[in-house]
Amino acid sequence: MSKNFPFIKIKIQNEDFDVSDEIKFLHQKNAGAIVNFIGVVRGYDEKNNEIINSMTLEHYPGMTESEIEKIVFESFQRWELIGVTVIHRVGNLKPSDQIVFVGVSSKHRQNAFDGCNFIMDWLKTKAPFWKLEENNNKKNWVSFNENDNQALKKWEE
């Protein structure tokens, strides 16, 4: 579906991404505002008080892309947006590695801020990714954070 919307880019990949390249992609047409969010691997698990050596991200190929598409299309319905990029990495990542990029361009800043926030909130609760945290002797599947469900309430109409 992305082919019909040249200013939507959705990618699931092992490789890192270059934020300045992604900003260039969004910096087009009549954009007057570009907002982006970058998620980064934390080196510390605050809940269990443990150091994280690495993290493996698993996903459901096919469903991941279609769930993100639905969220992005919904953001275009709600706000006047020009371009949206969502890049999510999978595979093994280390602390301070970039995990996710959400970038939104629009004519005016509020739409870009809201669109980016909306996409990230929904991605956290719907896109089928699972994090496995690893330290020297343990592996731990990260459990869902109920705060992420609470975050959705601000988008209820």
Added chain:
Amino acid sequence: MIIKYFSWIKEHVGKSEERIELPDHINNVNELINYLNELDKKYSLILEKKKLIKIAINKTYSSFDTNISNNDEIAFFPPVTGG
């Protein structure tokens, strides 16, 4: 039918995917998990954690009472933790 398992469900069941021939008397996901549990106790986790576990049918979020057929792809997975 293709059944997929992710995250700790995959680890517990011991595989990420399997193909089964759906018996005629199985009409929905609830009946499928009961049927799997009769075949092997390793599937009991899905019954035990039913309130927590999410389901997709053909890569779309669905519920346990949704009707299924032998051509479907069913996935069982925990609440998502990406981003």
